[in-house]
Amino acid sequence: MSVIYNRVALIGLGLIASSIFWAIKRNGLAAEVTGYARSAETRDTARRIGLCDRVCDSAAEAAADADLVVLCVPVGAMAAVAAEIGPVLKPGATVTDVGSVKRDVIESVSPHVPEGVHFIPSHPLAGTEHSGPEAGFAELFDNRWWLLVPAEGSDRQAVARLRALWEGVGSNVDEMDADHHDLVLAVTSHAPHLIAYTMVGVADDLRRVTDSEVIKYSAAGFRDFTRIAASDPTMWRDVFLTNKDATLEILGRFTEELFALQRAIRTGDGDHLHDYFTRTRAIRRGIIEAGQDTDAPDFGRVKQPK
Amino acid sequence: MSVIYNRVALIGLGLIASSIFWAIKRNGLAAEVTGYARSAETRDTARRIGLCDRVCDSAAEAAADADLVVLCVPVGAMAAVAAEIGPVLKPGATVTDVGSVKRDVIESVSPHVPEGVHFIPSHPLAGTEHSGPEAGFAELFDNRWWLLVPAEGSDRQAVARLRALWEGVGSNVDEMDADHHDLVLAVTSHAPHLIAYTMVGVADDLRRVTDSEVIKYSAAGFRDFTRIAASDPTMWRDVFLTNKDATLEILGRFTEELFALQRAIRTGDGDHLHDYFTRTRAIRRGIIEAGQDTDAPDFGRVKQPK
Missing domain, CATH: 1.10.3660.10 (6-phosphogluconate dehydrogenase C-terminal like domain)
Incomplete structure (x- = not known):
């Protein structure tokens, strides 16, 4: 497969983000993947195991210049992260998330997404009982559903591109409304x-x-x-x-x-x-x-x- | 391993009984295993797949001359089966069961067990979501617990022999009181x-x-x-x-x-x-x-x- 986004940023480096990284690398779906985790210990672990091409020390640094930013933090932390990265987002970029709840994430994140940036919430129906940066593996999403929850009036080209990425990591993609x-x-x-x-x-x-x-x-x-x-x-x-x-x-x-x-x-x-x-x-x-x-x-x- | 009971009778031929049969055969723990199931269809299936050395058309026929009778029917059917086989049980034989409940089984079965026959309730903590005569396999009990629930005053030699059988099919055996x-x-x-x-x-x-x-x-x-x-x-x-x-x-x-x-x-x-x-x-x-x-x-x- 070929590159779908030139630069992808993963904010939060747990089970889902680390699996996304390995699945992106498996199929060469991005030229560069940056990553950020709030805990210095997690960032150290990520650097040690080669998780992300570049581990950054702030969310804003990881998100700057990204074509796709994936919010992989617990649902309760989405608003703070969105507020931090909002100002650095590149026009035309896409922001998505992997939260298990969609209405609340939309309400928390949307106010921080600037005009000209596409926010397309999503949710992979995949996981294990393990967590943390070392829990991920490239096959986690194979043949699993990944739900896209675009708002009405979302840019269909941006939605199609995100769909291509999640299909590229192995998922079957469906669209659904948030409620x-x-x-x-x-x-x-x-x-x-x-x-x-x-x-x-x-x-x-x-x-x-x-x-x-x-x-x-x-x-x-x-x-x-x-x-x-x-x-x-x-x-x-x-x-x-x-x-x-x-x-x-x-x-x-x-x-x-x-x-x-x-x-x-x-x-x-x-x-x-x-x-x-x-x-x-x-x-x-x-x-x-x-x-x-x-x-x-x-x-x-x-x-x-x- | 060597023969522990010369003749074993399995009453009821579902997942547990069929697994017992294959596990007994794996290690040669009985010289002959007879079997009975209430449904003619199950008996036909058993004959077709070689489940039991001899499939009988009544519980009494299967239990006659057995050194060990294992009741493998649903807990609610234990009393009726015990009443049917009680009269043919050989002096010195052992009766056990594999029911998931023990107090009720003891109350249902004990009255039908004649003097001179040992009744030692038991329960394998093993199973799958499948059922029926074709669901069994020899490895089901490997490294699983099998609980013995002997009454006070049970014949210790009879208990030890039953323990040896369930260890022979792969289980770890513990004793516990019924309640x-x-x-x-x-x-x-x-x-x-x-x-x-x-x-x-x-x-x-x-x-x-x-x-x-x-x-x-x-x-x-x-x-x-x-x-x-x-x-x-x-x-x-x-x-x-x-x-x-x-x-x-x-x-x-x-x-x-x-x-x-x-x-x-x-x-x-x-x-x-x-x-x-x-x-x-x-x-x-x-x-x-x-x-x-x-x-x-x-x-x-x-x-x-x-």
């Missing part, structure tokens, strides 16, 4: 994460009673919840605070259903339970057919002997 | 399964609104929930109906915690959320150190092109 994005993600990602965090917290309370048996005997179910609940705390705090309404709406529905199932257990209504569990099984088939997972059985991954 | 087992499993497995079923059900409702986007964009979190929620509906119905008290107690704690986190979201209490998410992250490390999972990043498994 709809935030609702879909509340269902598929935000509410499930809060639920997993909650269940792991409950077990942790009980662990003190049962002397670490909960960890020792963690079977399917709980084991998967702990993986989800190992994700970056700052990122997820910001997601819940900024996608408050949609998340609370879905959690409300969830609680309602959970109470109905608890009542079925209490009253011994086996038919209700069986019907419910049969219906959810069908959804799994849909996900496998959609190529978002395989139906290879998962029975826990066991540490290999050295 | 404690049911509480630990409510935390590590039963409550997480109900929660996953609930969240997938909520998404299914919403899917009708959003035209399958929930499936298309299912990211980490929801994707893992759907796998958990694809488990066998009959087995899980029985688990919840028979481990009612412990499951409802844990779900009560869960709801309490979830409400506290929802309130933190609503009031914008980021510190509370961040502290909670940091604490749950530590538990994941415990599970990896305990060898129940690896810390290889999981970013969803993608269908391989043919």
